[in-house]
Amino acid sequence: MDRLKLFGDSRSGNCYKVALLLKLTKTPFAWVETDIMQGATRNEYFLALNPNGKVPLLLWPDGRRLAESNAMLLHLSRDTPYFPRDHWQQALVWQWLFFEQYSHEPYIAVMRFIVAIAKREAEEAGRLVALRQKAHQALAVMEGVLKNSPFFAGDYFTVADIALYAYTHVAAEGGIDLLGYPAVLSWIERVAVQPGHLTMAEACC
Amino acid sequence: MDRLKLFGDSRSGNCYKVALLLKLTKTPFAWVETDIMQGATRNEYFLALNPNGKVPLLLWPDGRRLAESNAMLLHLSRDTPYFPRDHWQQALVWQWLFFEQYSHEPYIAVMRFIVAIAKREAEEAGRLVALRQKAHQALAVMEGVLKNSPFFAGDYFTVADIALYAYTHVAAEGGIDLLGYPAVLSWIERVAVQPGHLTMAEACC
Numbered sequence: 001m002d003r004l005k006l007f008g009d010s011r012s013g014n015c016y017k018v019a020l021l022l023k024l025t026k027t028p029f030a031w032v033e034t035d036i037m038q039g040a041t042r043n044e045y046f047l048a049l050n051p052n053g054k055v056p057l058l059l060w061p062d063g064r065r066l067a068e069s070n071a072m073l074l075h076l077s078r079d080t081p082y083f084p085r086d087h088w089q090q091a092l093v094w095q096w097l098f099f100e101q102y103s104h105e106p107y108i109a110v111m112r113f114i115v116a117i118a119k120r121e122a123e124e125a126g127r128l129v130a131l132r133q134k135a136h137q138a139l140a141v142m143e144g145v146l147k148n149s150p151f152f153a154g155d156y157f158t159v160a161d162i163a164l165y166a167y168t169h170v171a172a173e174g175g176i177d178l179l180g181y182p183a184v185l186s187w188i189e190r191v192a193v194q195p196g197h198l199t200m201a202e203a204c205c
Numbered sequence: 206m207d208r209l210k211l212f213g214d215s216r217s218g219n220c221y222k223v224a225l226l227l228k229l230t231k232t233p234f235a236w237v238e239t240d241i242m243q244g245a246t247r248n249e250y251f252l253a254l255n256p257n258g259k260v261p262l263l264l265w266p267d268g269r270r271l272a273e274s275n276a277m278l279l280h281l282s283r284d285t286p287y288f289p290r291d292h293w294q295q296a297l298v299w300q301w302l303f304f305e306q307y308s309h310e311p312y313i314a315v316m317r318f319i320v321a322i323a324k325r326e327a328e329e330a331g332r333l334v335a336l337r338q339k340a341h342q343a344l345a346v347m348e349g350v351l352k353n354s355p356f357f358a359g360d361y362f363t364v365a366d367i368a369l370y371a372y373t374h375v376a377a378e379g380g381i382d383l384l385g386y387p388a389v390l391s392w393i394e395r396v397a398v399q400p401g402h403l404t405m406a407e408a409c410c
Contacts, residue, residue, distance in 0.1 A: 051346050066291065068307070071299035078292065087283065088269065094276035102273070102306045103257055141256045175215055 002061035004029040006046045007049070008191055009036045010204035013109055013166035014069040015056040017115070019203040021076050031205050035146055037117065070097040073159040082159050096160035107135040109167040111174030121175075132176065139181050142168070142175040146183035150190060157194050165191045170200070207266035209234040214241045215409035216322055218314055219274040220261040224408040226281050229401045236410050242322065267305055275302040278364040287364050290368035297358040301365035304346070312340040314372040316379030326380070337381065344386050346351070347373070351388035355395060362399050370396045375405070 003133045006022065008015030022029050034040045034055050034198055041053050050057045058066045068110050074097070077083035084090055111131050115121045121128065142164065145152060152160040169188050172180055177194055191197070211227065211234050213220030227234050239245045239260050246258050255262045255272045263271040264308055271277055274333070284286035289295055316336050320326045326333065347369065350357060356366040376391050383390055396402070 018277075051349050052304065052342075054308075066296055066300055067301035068300045070303050071296060074299045075292075075296040076240040087280075091271055091276060093277045095271055095273045097273050098273035098306055099257065101303055102310075103259075105307075106311070137257075144256050 003111075004061070004124075005032050005059040005088075006030070007032045007034045007046070007057040007059065008042075008055050008204060009034055009199070012036070012055060012204075013112075013170065013200070014105070015202045016204055017069050017162050017166045018056045018058070018072045019083060020078070020166075020198055021073055021159065022083065023198055023203055025080050027076065054078060070159075070163055071099055073097065073163060074174060077159045082162070083158070084153055084156065085159055089153045089158075093158050093160045094153045097163050099138075100163045101159075103134075103141070104138040104164065107131045107138060108171050108174065108176060110174060111135060112167065112170060113174075115175050116173040128175070135171070135174075135176050139171075139176075139178070139184060142187075143183050145180045146187045150187070157191065161187075161191055208265070210237050210264040211240045212237045212251070212262040213260050213409060214239055214245075215405070217241070217260060217409075218317075218375065218405070219310070221356070221405045221409055222274050222367050222371045223261045223263070223277045223281070225371075225403055226278055226287060226364065228403055228408055229287065229399075230281060230285050231279065237240060243273065254349045272341075273305055275364075275368055278302065278368060282364045287362070287367070289358055289361065289363055294358045294363075298363050298365045301357045302368050304343075305365075305368045308330060308339075308346070309343040312336045312343060313376050313379065313381060316381060317372065317375060318379075320325065320380050321378040333380070340376070340379075340381050344373075344376075344381075344383070344389060347392075348386045348388050355392070362396065364394055366392075 006018055008019060008031060019031065019049065034056065040046060041055055046183065047053055049065055051057060052067055054067065056069050058072055066075060067169045084093060111128060114128060137139060139143065151157050152164060165188065168184065211223055213224060213236060215238060222238065222246065239251065241260065245251060246260055250257055254264060254270055257272055259272065261274050261277065263277055271280060279288070289298060304377065316333060319329045319333060356362050356368060370393065
């Protein structure tokens, strides 16, 4: 029988978020490797699925399609332990998901993309200086929260942690040193020992 | 009695979103004008409220604080007609809220900020060229949806429309011509005639 398909690039943290949650919730799916660097998100076939030309993309057997990794996290975590029942904690999950996409990913993920995937560190040296300053601002905000709370929405691991973990734990690949953020480092260790945790390579396949 | 406070800059579309929804849902609140250009989001008082240094910010009388405009839209639209009950339509609302913050606001709102608020059009001419290309990409995605649907999550006006309307309807202030997007222009008119609709100046006060 036809299964849910996840179109993703296996080096992408945004795609890892969704693959990890699907595996944590034991939701059957087929991974469709979609190589960003080879233009696989920009051809006619893919643009018909997602006119915004981005992975991840979820495609259900009945033809429904969903873009935006954090929208997928919310949809797939409904009625699971990864989304809180308390209304205020739900609001905090939403807050951190939007923080991740606006104030974190555009700096921390983009630095890793430039350095480790596109391998354009020398050509983009000036841009990296500006990105680094914003990346450290995001990390300082995270450090402030994690000094007082084990996870982003309180005492339990939620999709807010999955979203922020995806690119934070590989920030070093973009040249970002996390040594100044001990609470972030402890949180990374806490996330990595959650029951059923998988690495990017283990989840994205 | 102490009321909910909304810290906002009255020229900001992100702040307008939240003020509009609060007024549509008849939620009492006090608007606290917070002038970005005068550094009011960067002083010690404000950074203690929101370490990420951004408006809008919601502050409840019991001390709870919520950042991120689209997280506020989700929290405040709970059990109102502005958030759908159908699970798939909810997923679409989430998708468009993340699209807005990642693929729309950083281009369309930032162009308006540079041109109309910071008044740095000449100094930032090169950057505006790059932003314009991405702004039009976002508008083309919106046009594709609105050709086939009156609103972003289907037949009804939701917080996804509030979020995308906030900066789209003032895109011209950033030098973006919407004439090539007839379905977007019709949708702007449809949003503006929703019962209880208020302009930015009417809502942000």
